[in-house]
Amino acid sequence: xxxxxxxRRRRAALAVLLGLSLILLTxxxxxSPSGVLHGVQRGAQQVLAPVESGASKAFKPFSxxxxxxxxAFGAKGQNKKLKKELAATRAQLAAAQSALRENQQLRxxxxxxxxxxxxxxxxxxxxxxxxxxxxxWYSTISIDKGSxxxxxxxxxxxxxxxxxxxIESATHGTAQVTLITDASSAVSAQxxxxxxxxxxxxxxxxxxxxxxxxxxxxxxxxxxxAVVTAGFQSSGLQPLFxxxxxxxxxxxxxxxxxxxxxxxxxxxxxxxxRFDYVQVLTARPxxxxxxxVGVGP
Amino acid sequence: MIVTGGSIFRTGLLVLLGVVIQISGLSQFHVLxxxxxxxxxxxxAVALWAGSVPGAVTGFFVGLxxxxxxxxxxxxxxxxxxxxxxxxxxxxxxxxxxxGLIAIPVGAAATAGYLTAFAAVSFMLETAPSIxxxxxxxxxxxxxxxxxVAVPIFGLVRRVIRPVLLAQPAGRRRRAHTRETGPIGLRGxxx
Numbered sequence: 001x002x003x004x005x006x007x008r009r010r011r012a013a014l015a016v017l018l019g020l021s022l023i024l025l026t027x028x029x030x031x032s033p034s035g036v037l038h039g040v041q042r043g044a045q046q047v048l049a050p051v052e053s054g055a056s057k058a059f060k061p062f063s064x065x066x067x068x069x070x071x072a073f074g075a076k077g078q079n080k081k082l083k084k085e086l087a088a089t090r091a092q093l094a095a096a097q098s099a100l101r102e103n104q105q106l107r108x109x110x111x112x113x114x115x116x117x118x119x120x121x122x123x124x125x126x127x128x129x130x131x132x133x134x135x136x137w138y139s140t141i142s143i144d145k146g147s148x149x150x151x152x153x154x155x156x157x158x159x160x161x162x163x164x165x166x167i168e169s170a171t172h173g174t175a176q177v178t179l180i181t182d183a184s185s186a187v188s189a190q191x192x193x194x195x196x197x198x199x200x201x202x203x204x205x206x207x208x209x210x211x212x213x214x215x216x217x218x219x220x221x222x223x224x225x226a227v228v229t230a231g232f233q234s235s236g237l238q239p240l241f242x243x244x245x246x247x248x249x250x251x252x253x254x255x256x257x258x259x260x261x262x263x264x265x266x267x268x269x270x271x272x273x274r275f276d277y278v279q280v281l282t283a284r285p286x287x288x289x290x291x292x293v294g295v296g297p
Numbered sequence: 298m299i300v301t302g303g304s305i306f307r308t309g310l311l312v313l314l315g316v317v318i319q320i321s322g323l324s325q326f327h328v329l330x331x332x333x334x335x336x337x338x339x340x341x342a343v344a345l346w347a348g349s350v351p352g353a354v355t356g357f358f359v360g361l362x363x364x365x366x367x368x369x370x371x372x373x374x375x376x377x378x379x380x381x382x383x384x385x386x387x388x389x390x391x392x393x394x395x396x397g398l399i400a401i402p403v404g405a406a407a408t409a410g411y412l413t414a415f416a417a418v419s420f421m422l423e424t425a426p427s428i429x430x431x432x433x434x435x436x437x438x439x440x441x442x443x444x445x446v447a448v449p450i451f452g453l454v455r456r457v458i459r460p461v462l463l464a465q466p467a468g469r470r471r472r473a474h475t476r477e478t479g480p481i482g483l484r485g486x487x488x
Contacts, residue, residue: 009350010349010350013350013353013354014349014350014353014379014380014383017353017354017356017357017375017379017383018376018379018380020357020372020375021357021360021372021373021375021376021379022372022376023372024361024371024372024375025370025371025372025373025376025422026372027371028370028371028372029370029422037371040365041364041365041368041371044362044365044366045365045366045368048317048365048366051317051321052317052320052321052366053321054321055317055318055321055322056321056322056325058322059318059321059322059323059325060325062322062326063322063325063326066326067325067326067327070327070328
């Protein structure tokens with residue numbers, strides 16, 4: 001055991017050190033920045049500065065290496081986090097782009113009936129495309145509206161760009177649409193403002209190429225002229241579409257292809273692979289309307 | 298510890314190098330946002346091997362040097378490190394720990410005590426104090442880092458101050474030479 005003298009000396013040493021620290025603290029706080037203790041502190045910093053600088057330089061390569069390793073581990077975690085954020089942002093972007101596209105399509109569809117020349121009083125019913133045929137040979141789509149919404153076979157189907165097909169069949173809540181690019185499709189069409197009319201069919205093996213046949217050879221057809229529905233029935237080929245629904249524009253005209261008639265190649269306004277919404281014209285326009293120019297997107 | 302010119306020189310050199318290495322070298326190493334802190338380890342090591350009074354004195358001067366070099370409130374580190382040195386020294390005197398890994402809990406406790414007490418002193422001295430979760434996190438990380446490096450630091454300090462210690466640390470005490478005995482344990486019956 002320690003004797004009392006040792007204990008007293010030990011405690012006294014501690015008391016002196018703590019007291020000295022408190023005196024230093026009090027004096028340091030009490031004096032102005034130009035005081036003695038502040039001056040001593042500045043002097044000590046000046047003296048230690050070269051040593052600190054040398055030590056800092058000596059340790060720098062090691063600390064850089066060490067921190068590089070640490071940063072690499074940190075970067076791994078950060079990379080993971082950023083990947084998650086990127087995935088979330090991509091999902092948001094995809095949703096926003098999808099919404100934008102839907103918005104554009106719906107705006108175009110709303111605007112189509114207001115265009116000059118478009119048949120009035122057709123009572124369009126908007127529908128969403130819920131299925132699409134994967135082949136070029138059977139160009140059909142399914143929509144989410146059916147007979148309960150007034151949709152019946154042979155009614156024309158349009159997008160914001162123009163005619164895309166007709167109702168093939170309808171159930172209570174859905175309907176099948178045959179596109180005008182389907183091999184079985186044929187639409188009576190008219191070239192504006194010339195007024196030449198013929199039968200529009202998809203080219204065999206290339207549904208994206210619509211061919212307007214039976215145009216009289218003497219007619220001067222120019223590239224870019226609008227093609228619209230003619231509004232009359234050609235015996236047994238196609239039910240009547242209202243007159244004036246835009247279909248596309250003339251791409252080329254080739255008088256030499258057929259002897260008596262000339263064949264006109266038409267580029268459809270609608271992009272058949274990209275639309276998500278359509279409108280079904282559920283009512284026939286009253287009376288016969290004159291088709292006019294000014295169609296097209 | 299024998300107070301001689303040599304012991305003062307050795308301890309002073311240890312303190313100076315420790316503080317310089319800490320503020321210029323180790324403060325550049327960052328692990329989870331914190332750095333290891335040599336100063337409480339050096340004070341604790343000196344206190345453990347040399348006793349409470351040398352520990353408190355070492356703590357005072359380490360703190361003073363820190364405050365001078367870093368421009369901190371003069372006396373704040375001294376106050377805390379003196380108490381840490383005294384506390385660790387008293388633990389060593391009362392328990393005489395001999396385990397080889399004693400440096401880990403002692404180093405961790407000294408570091409945690411130093412950082413907590415220093416935070417408390419700084420909190421009291423500041424005019425608009427605020428303690429964030431960052432302080433708690435840094436305290437925890439630094440304590441863990443110091444526990445990891447405690448064994449080599451304590452070993453190094455012991456090597457430096459061993460020549461001036463009054464007695465060898467318990468773990469290194471050499472046993473007195475004992476006479477060899479005979480096969481049945483009785484002296485003088487060697488075969």
